[in-house]
Amino acid sequence: MDNMKLAKEKVGDFLAKLGKERFRVPQETGGSSRFAPLNGESSVDFTLSNTTVPLKSLFYPQTETLYRYEVGETAMKAPGEADEMIIMGVRPCDAKALTIVDRLFSWDPKDPYYLGRREKATIIGLACQEPRVNCFCTSLGGGPASTEGLDILMTDLGESFLFQPLTEKGEKICQEAGDVLVKSEDSDVQAAEKVHKDAASKIVRKIDSEGIPEKLPQLWDSQIWKKTSEPCLGCGACTFLCPTCHCFDIQDEIEGLEGRRYRVWDSCMFKEYTLHTSGHNPRPTRRERTRNRINHKYSYFVDKFGVIACVGCGRCINLCPVNVDILNILSQVKEAL
């Protein structure tokens, strides 16, 4: 399918044509941002930088009911099917992160909750123009205009957005939009390429991950883990807000005569995460927990699923209250290898 173009003044028409209720877009409330339904609005703030809460929250909500039951009964009722979603304005790193998490949730046995939503979602990405100071996507096979995990790539050309459909789902959206979209010119694609190149050149932070997955576990007893975990408060922000972190807890909750079993995001940076009922804890201090976090992302996940579980979005650096910096840890790792 040809590349298309959406004039900025027609964004409202685009939303209306496809059905506003289907859209999830970046929204800022109370100082943090996340993807949320349009709420009747007829425009999208495409100037927001990458959302504080990553895209994963739409597919794998922070708290999610697995099934409900009545107290004293044994019948269990799982929630109904997922809604269809068109997610617009996704940053390429977050879409790439989904393709990483997909591997885990598709691993036998498949996760019906996550995959049910995945199947019904179309993802329209927005190429980054102003990467943030701690972005390092280009070190991990991504980039400001990476298309991995996207159905359509949008690029801001000033007066309009270039729409590059990448999958059947993406083409379907373009067809549905009808004459709200117009065909693009060759010059538009060239302009977009320049935008992509300029953005990539603004990414300053880098890590050469070569050799890390294979050799990282050899640094088990290295001083790196004590040193880099010393300032850590164990708040878990680096994992909750990581687009590839997927760990969860399962709990029961009763309210009145209704009960539910739900899953809720958990973090390997918490002591309770691995605490045995006996009181024994295989990862008793932040040293072991930091070591596990880095090993899981940069080595174990690679062993299991063939890809580093990090996309270089920089959130764990930006949002850490005490400036623990994964690139700093990784550069110490590189030195020690």
Place this chain on the structure above:
Amino acid sequence: MKENPYQPYVATIEDTWYETVGDRAVKTFKVTLDDPEARKNWSHRPGQCAMVGRLGIGESMFCISCSPTEGDFLRFSVMRAGKNTQGLHEQEVGDKITVRGPYGNSFPLEDWKGKHILTIGGGIGQAPLRPIVEYVKANLDQYAGLTMIYGARTSGDLCFRNEFEEMMKRDDISCHLTIDIEEEGWPYKVGFVPSVLMEVNPSPENTIAITCGPPIMIRFVLENLKKLNFADEQIYTTLENRMKCGFGKCGRCNAGNLYVCKDGPVFSYSTLKNVPEAFA
């Protein structure tokens, strides 16, 4: 396994009894799945685990402590240690619990045919070994022999004592019970499991040793098995870590790059000796 792997089966407690008493009492539950279709489709192998719980309280991972050779039911031996296990201990015959699984790999008992099987257990660590014992007992003609060493702190902490005493009467099985400290009237061995292992002095020839128990016991058993010239490939154990899902999603049960729930819980020592967190 169900299409929605998070949704458990409902099971009814057919029988239950205490193995040990006290603060950390062990209670065994014999349960059957309510749904006849599920019961027909359920198949587990010695070494596998299941999530057992109660709606409204929660679920925890337990080894299935019976062998499929024993019949169309499941057994779990549960030590009272926290909220879920307390909830389970309150259940009696006829009560409903939830079960999902089976999870994980299993002891390669088919590959071990023709070999002598040696189990070395301590305390509640005998629970995952019991299915091996039962399986080998039921197919004894296909194995070169069965030797069991089992110990606990006191005679009151021994699980499955009646079953052991029955087996001690047989001359085709070698069975050694021990307690850590001497007690009046105790007719069997006294001493720590690793020392009793040296005393029994099993030959490594054509033998597989499987051990499970407290970490400190496992450490010394491994040392002693090496002294007895057992090769790493002849030694097996089963690991436990905190788990929530049981099938490789929730993240927490890993020891190094191995998920205990999916890659384990059964591992040979030749694998585990290279996993830095395995005995953490």
